[in-house]
Amino acid sequence: MRARPAIERLRAYPIGGSREGKIRLDLNESNYGCPPAVLDALRTLTPAQIGRYPEYEPLLQRMAAHYGVTPEQILLTNGADDGIRSVMQSFIDPGERLIVTDPSFSVIRLYAEGMGAAVEAVPYGDALAYPVAALAARMRTAPRLVAVVRPDSPTGSLISREALCHLLSIDREILVMLDETYHHFCGDSCLDLLADHPNLLILHSFSKAWGLAGLRLGLIFGAPTLIETLRKVVPPFSASAVAVAAAHAALGDPDFVTGVVTQVQQEKARLIRRLTALGLNVRDTATNFVLVDVGHNAPDVQRQLAARNILVKSMDHYPQLAGYLRVAIGRPEELDAFVAALRHLLATDAAGR
Incomplete structure (x- = not known):
């Protein structure tokens, strides 16, 4: 077939x-494990919790308070990879252009090309400094979507907040997907930029610093209108009851x-x-x-x-x-x-x- x-x-x-x-x-x-409270929470899961679809609203309320956003700005996904897939499925049509650094997280290209997008790579130079100027120049040609990974992987390079704000201001009709999977290790997140940039989506993961890779839990943050669009393609219960219980416990131990x-x-x-x-x-x-x-x-x-x-x-x-x-x-x-x-x-x- x-x-x-x-x-x-x-x-x-x-x-x-x-x-x-x-x-x-x-x-x-x-390799440093997960919060002890997560293990306690998993041990106390009841047959009813496992046998029924998960409840998201209490967790969304808690996450909103934790991250300083509203519940309507958050979408739970089955890991950050699922978030990337959802963004590509929602916002890019066959033949439309995606701009991404080269190299970068390979799943971005994988899902974009799977949607039939035309992926345009902005290469790193020998020093592996984030190619801000080249990326900005490419953005001025009106692509549909730009993917930024901060810090980037596999280079480990970091685009500054100032440079990111510059990219976001080039054309507010261009959607920018910011993958912050590794943000804990660089010392800051750009969630505060959501208030002034309605063309920004930010992806987080519980797989790295939180130590929950095996449970597959990711988050997408963005304007409520963007999140509502994404809800149309994300499966209705994509984050499991086990992952929800773990996230509740983890957020209690920052x-x-x-x-x-x-x-x-x-x-x-x-x-x-x-x-x-x-x-x-x-x-x-x-x-x-x-x-x-x-x-x-x-x-x-x-x-x-x-x-x-x-x-x-x-x-x-x-x-x-x-x-x-x-x-x-x-x-x-x-x-x-x-x-x-x-x-x-x-x-x-x-x-x-």
């Missing part, structure tokens, strides 16, 4: 094999996220020092991962680390990041194992020359 041509041309997002029992530094999840971010920053600094001491070039980022330049053999290093049950991700499929490994900031003992294994591989490689 033939799929739509736009779908036939796509390549599915690679999931990979089993990761059970391995050191997982490849997908930028949190200090947990602060603690995780502090630990990640400390361990990231320690990792950078140790890798630099090995003679490696390490790119710090405004996220919970670093980019490590291991040279032309990054895919081979990834495979050799995987053979030692240490999972990282080669960036060789991005020309600007060829030779780099992306390494999430795990727990101290996980990073110790990674550094020891990498040191051994580098020494073995040097001895073999």
